[in-house]
Amino acid sequence: MARIIVSEKDNAAKRIAAILSNGKATTIKSYNVPVYVFQNGEEKTSVIGLKGHILKVDFPEKYSNWQGVKPIELIDADVVKVPTQKSIIKALQKEAKGVEQVIIATDFDREGELIGVDAMNKIKEVNSKAKIKRARFSALTESEVKEAFNNFEDIYVNLANAGEARQDIDLIWGATLTRFISLASKRLGKHFLSVGRVQSPTLAIVVAREKERRAFIVKPYWQIKALFSTDQKEDFFAQHKTDKFWNEEEAKEIVSNLGKAGVITDSKKTKKQISPPAPFNTTAFLAAASSVGLSPSYAMRIAEGLYMEGLISYPRVDNTVYPESLDLKGILTILKGSKELGDLAGEILAQKKLTPTRGKKKATDHPPIHPTGVVVKDSLKPQEWKVYEMVARRFLATLAPFASMESLRIDIDVECPSLKRKESFFLQGSRVVEEGWLKYYGYGRKKDDVVTNLKKDDNVLLIKPILESKETQPPQRYGQGRLIQEMEKLGLGTKSTRHSIIQNLYDRGYVHSDPIVPTELGVGVSETLRKNAEAITTPELTAQLENDMDLIAEGKEKKDSVVNISREMLKGILENLEKRGEEVSQEIKEGIREGKIVGKCLKCGNELRIIRSRKTKKRFVGCASYPDCKTAFPLPQFGDVIALDEVCEVCKTPKVKIVSNRKKPWVLCLNPACPTKKTSDNNKTDGRE
DNA sequence: GCAAGGTC
Numbered sequence: 177m178a179r180i181i182v183s184e185k186d187n188a189a190k191r192i193a194a195i196l197s198n199g200k201a202t203t204i205k206s207y208n209v210p211v212y213v214f215q216n217g218e219e220k221t222s223v224i225g226l227k228g229h230i231l232k233v234d235f236p237e238k239y240s241n242w243q244g245v246k247p248i249e250l251i252d253a254d255v256v257k258v259p260t261q262k263s264i265i266k267a268l269q270k271e272a273k274g275v276e277q278v279i280i281a282t283d284f285d286r287e288g289e290l291i292g293v294d295a296m297n298k299i300k301e302v303n304s305k306a307k308i309k310r311a312r313f314s315a316l317t318e319s320e321v322k323e324a325f326n327n328f329e330d331i332y333v334n335l336a337n338a339g340e341a342r343q344d345i346d347l348i349w350g351a352t353l354t355r356f357i358s359l360a361s362k363r364l365g366k367h368f369l370s371v372g373r374v375q376s377p378t379l380a381i382v383v384a385r386e387k388e389r390r391a392f393i394v395k396p397y398w399q400i401k402a403l404f405s406t407d408q409k410e411d412f413f414a415q416h417k418t419d420k421f422w423n424e425e426e427a428k429e430i431v432s433n434l435g436k437a438g439v440i441t442d443s444k445k446t447k448k449q450i451s452p453p454a455p456f457n458t459t460a461f462l463a464a465a466s467s468v469g470l471s472p473s474y475a476m477r478i479a480e481g482l483y484m485e486g487l488i489s490y491p492r493v494d495n496t497v498y499p500e501s502l503d504l505k506g507i508l509t510i511l512k513g514s515k516e517l518g519d520l521a522g523e524i525l526a527q528k529k530l531t532p533t534r535g536k537k538k539a540t541d542h543p544p545i546h547p548t549g550v551v552v553k554d555s556l557k558p559q560e561w562k563v564y565e566m567v568a569r570r571f572l573a574t575l576a577p578f579a580s581m582e583s584l585r586i587d588i589d590v591e592c593p594s595l596k597r598k599e600s601f602f603l604q605g606s607r608v609v610e611e612g613w614l615k616y617y618g619y620g621r622k623k624d625d626v627v628t629n630l631k632k633d634d635n636v637l638l639i640k641p642i643l644e645s646k647e648t649q650p651p652q653r654y655g656q657g658r659l660i661q662e663m664e665k666l667g668l669g670t671k672s673t674r675h676s677i678i679q680n681l682y683d684r685g686y687v688h689s690d691p692i693v694p695t696e697l698g699v700g701v702s703e704t705l706r707k708n709a710e711a712i713t714t715p716e717l718t719a720q721l722e723n724d725m726d727l728i729a730e731g732k733e734k735k736d737s738v739v740n741i742s743r744e745m746l747k748g749i750l751e752n753l754e755k756r757g758e759e760v761s762q763e764i765k766e767g768i769r770e771g772k773i774v775g776k777c778l779k780c781g782n783e784l785r786i787i788r789s790r791k792t793k794k795r796f797v798g799c800a801s802y803p804d805c806k807t808a809f810p811l812p813q814f815g816d817v818i819a820l821d822e823v824c825e826v827c828k829t830p831k832v833k834i835v836s837n838r839k840k841p842w843v844l845c846l847n848p849a850c851p852t853k854k855t856s857d858n859n860k861t862d863g864r865e
Numbered sequence: 866g867c868a869a870g871g872t873c
Contacts, residue, residue: 226871230871350867351868
């Protein structure tokens with residue numbers, strides 16, 4: 177008797193084999209894919225790990241020419257499955273040939289079920305007789321895995337069908353609209369323009385914020401603060417109670433009439449406890465990494481590496497509650513062996529009781545991200561250590577005591593004899609009095625304010641008033657970490673894909689920088705879609721799909737019916753787009769055109785634009801008044817050029833930013849003769865191509 | 866050359 181167990185990834189296969197064989201499994205290679213083998217009496221078991229999906233959906237070959245096929249033809253085209261993991265499929269089929277039993281042990285979720293069904297169908301091609309079973313567990317612990325293998329279930333075909341509906345709909349909508357918009361704007365080849373169920377609403381979020389900023393009218397206002405001295409301690413600044421003076425004269429009048437004598441009219445000290453943070457799931461981790469300057473896709477890549485090294489747990493999780501089964505003491509004991517963090521871990525371990533914090537999202541997918549091993553700082557790259565340390569410190573903090581803060585608010589009245597009235601000031605500040613968890617996890621920790629002991633009726637002396645001129649600020653742009661949180665809130669993408677969706681917006685040239693700024697191209701594409709194909713720019717399409725997938729999983733709807741309804745909806749949208757084809761192409765081309773304007777010519781005032789020379793194929797910046805005005809500047813020949821709407825502080829020539837995958841973004845003044853280029857560290861402009 | 870979802 178022989179059986180094969182199929183898991184979603186190699187790590188899981190290894191673990192399942194170890195649990196079921198009590199550590200006696202041996203590793204063999206089948207087409208270079210690891211297979212874990214063990215024997216129980218007459219029964220031989222092989223365990224093989226896949227690499228996620230082994231098939232992908234695509235259209236048949238005859239649809240592959242973008243110019244030769246009308247986008248609308250894709251909507252009713254067949255959708256076929258093509259192998260993407262050939263050696264794994266070969267190994268799977270080789271090992272499954274002749275077995276009596278196949279056990280699908282992929283992750284317990286929709287995509288996991290689909291991955292399992294795809295594997296099952298590949299096995300059926302070579303072995304139609306084997307009995308197929310499903311092992312369901314939500315954590316790779318000994319008890320869960322053993323329990324699952326003592327109580328097999330059946331494959332949940334409906335759930336897999338729900339996953340297939342998603343695959344089909346994503347491909348049909350994505351490919352049809354991607355091709356339509358690329359053809360309409362003549363952006364073919366590697367500069368094609370993409371559209372998708374998740375990426376387009378995400379881009380729309382960024383663009384909507386940018387439009388708010390552009391529409392924002394900046395208003396000047398004034399604030400008054402003053403430096404006070406007392407007989408007890410250091411001097412301090414207090415703020416006038418009127419937050420914003422919209423009239424400069426009014427503020428000036430107060431400033432010039434302020435007296436010296438002040439008295440404290442009220443002094444309140446309050447103490448409050450600050451709870452330690454919740455355990456890390458992917459979103460919280462990426463937001464934290466983002467706040468220390470690591471982009472989500474970079475932080476994710478590092479986390480995956482640390483996971484493969486056995487230093488941290490699985491980094492793709494929704495869960496923010498440690499499961500009962502997680503051995504918190506064991507992890508602390510491991511961490512205690514760390515040169516850099518051992519002392520901190522020891523302190524937590526010495527607590528009488530370990531009570532971890534809990535986050536709002538309780539899921540059973542995986543435990544929240546936590547350290548699983550120790551490593552010496554110097555053996556990792558600095559950025560890897562930064563991520564490891566953050567995960568380890570977060571873990572410690574979730575077990576650490578409350579912090580407590582002391583806040584102070586003081587109100588001060590200042591006499592203004594010449595105005596015959598008093599002006600009110602206040603001072604607010606807080607400081608940490610008990611460090612608690614902040615000792616372990618101090619990221620983003622605010623500096624302590626000075627908290628004085630001044631009491632009601634104490635006298636203070638106004639030393640110097642200060643009038644500050646300020647401007648109202650438009651709403652802030654999204655940082656990458658914030659955008660991931662927003663996507664999660666709106667149900668866009670998954671823990672495993674959000675970072676790559678955002679990265680895709682960068683790679684397509686739709687956005688640049690962090691905080692995220694949409695390019696003119698990004699604005700053009702997003703606005704065109706919003707006006708002419710709104711459905712693809714809102715999160716509701718995903719919400720509707722989730723709903724339909726639940727119905728399929730429950731057996732209340734058929735996959736084909738859901739996909740066909742979706743096809744009909746897309747047809748309506750595409751017909752509308754085609755009817756407005758001219759406007760659509762104009763709007764995107766306008767975006768592309770605007771994206772090429774880098775500023776105004778200093779000689780004639782006309783536009784300076786990025787131009788590609790017909791003769792040399794090289795690009796440069798030239799004046800729109802050519803040949804009357806011959807102003808021109810060289811450009812580097814790699815990367816994308818992004819107009820910054822800024823001019824050089826020294827020579828007033830426009831500045832641009834060069835972004836590429838290979839190098840760090842690089843801001844440069846277009847003028848090669850600019851005096852700033854003479855300084856040593858900034859002389860890379862000339863001739864760099 | 867298309868999407869989004871797994872995983873490396």
